[in-house]
Amino acid sequence: MLLLGAGLGGGFGGVFLAACGGTGGVPAGDGDGWIVPRTPEGHPDLQGDWTNGTMTPLERPEGEALVLTAEEVAIREGRRQEHIDERNAPSDPDREAPPVGGDGSTGAAGGVGGYNYFWIDAGDRVAVFDGEPRSSLLTYPEDGRIPELTPEGQRRRLRAYGRLAGEYDNPENRPIGERCILSFGSNAGPPMLPNYFYNNNYTIVQTLDHVMILTEMVHDVRIIRLGEPKPAADGVHPWFGDSWGRWAGDTLVVRTTNLNPDQMAAYVYLFGPGSGNMTVTERFTRADAHTIHYEFTVEDPDTFTDRWGGEVPFTRLDGALYEYACHEGNYALSNVLSGARAQERQTGGG
DSSP: OOOOOOOTTTTTHEEEHHHHHHOSSSOOOTTTTOOOOBTTTTSSSOOOOEOOSSSSOOOOTOOOOOOOOOOHHHHHHHHHHHHHHHHHHHOOOOOOOOOOTTTTTOOOTTTTOOGGGGGGGOOOSEEEEEEBBBSSSSSEEETTOOBBBOOHHHHHHHHOOOOOOOOGGSSSGTTTTTTSSSSSTTTTSSSSOOOOOSSEEEEEEEOEEEEEEEGGGEEEEEEEEESOOOOOOOOOOOOTTTTEEETTTTTEEEEEEEEOHHHHHHGGGGGOOOOOOOEEEEEEEEETTTEEEEEEEOOTTBBBOEEEEEOOOOESSSSSSOOOOOSSOOHHHHHHHHHHHHHHHHHOOO
C-alpha cells in the first residue's frame, strides 16, 4: 500500500515518519503505542477529516522506476516549491492587461488571469510508502500505466470526443464538473483520486450500516451501504455507482458497480470512457494515527485490456472542509452558451 505526502498544510513530515516505521500490513498499533481506534461495533474508526493531495502523478512517467532516489525527491519537491514561491509572489500593480482573447495559455486562468495561487493546493510532496518515495500512484500494471483500450473502448472514446464537436450547443454537452454536478476529475470516485488542483479533502462518518464520505470538491456525498448487497433496479444508475461494503478483518472492502454512464463518459478525460460493466473494488485500512491506506482496483474488460489499480493513503487533514459553492449565483454556464450563440450570429452560423 502506498503512503502519500499530504498537500499544502497536510502534515507530511509526521506522515513520513509514520511511514518509515510502518509495518506495511494491518497494524494493531505503531512504535509509539498507537492503537487502532474502534467504533462501538468493534470496527476500525475511519472517521474524521482527510486529504489525498500529492504531487505524485497517477501514471508513472515512461522509463522511471517505481521508487525514487532521495536526490530525485529533493529535486522534484524543490522545483515544486520554487513554482509555489514564484506564483505566490506579489503581483505587479502596474503590469499591462492581458491581450484580447488571452495569451494563448490554457488552464483555470483561461489565458487572461483567474485563480490567484493562494487558492491552489495541488500537493507539494512526493508520495511515500514504507519509506519508499514513489513515482506514480498506479502500482498495477507493473509499468504504472493505464492499460490500452479495447476496440470497443476505442469506439466509445471516439463517441465521447464526438460530442465535443457541439460542445457549446447545449448545457448537456458541457462537462459535468463544469456544470457542478460532480467533482472535477475523480475526487469522489470511485476510484477516489486527487485532482492536482485543490480541495482534495474528505470527511468520513460511520454508522452501524453505512459509511458516508463527503468530498469537499463540489460537495459530493457518497453513501456506502454495509451488508449483503441488494442489486439496484434495472435502469437505475446513481452517481458514484452502487457501492456496498463489508469488513474483512480490519479492512473495509467496498465493491461498486452500476456506475452512471454520464460519469463514465466524463472519465474519458482521465483514463478512458468506462462501460456500464465497470467494477471498482476499494480497500480502506487505518495504518496509523495520521493515515488511512486506500487501495483500488478497476476491472472493465469492455474498455481496458487489463485491470489496473493503485494505492493512495489519505492523511489526517490539519484543517476543516468548507462548503464548495460551485454554481450558486454563478452565471458562467449561461454566459458560455449565449456567447457561442452571439459568435454564431457574427459568423453567420446561427
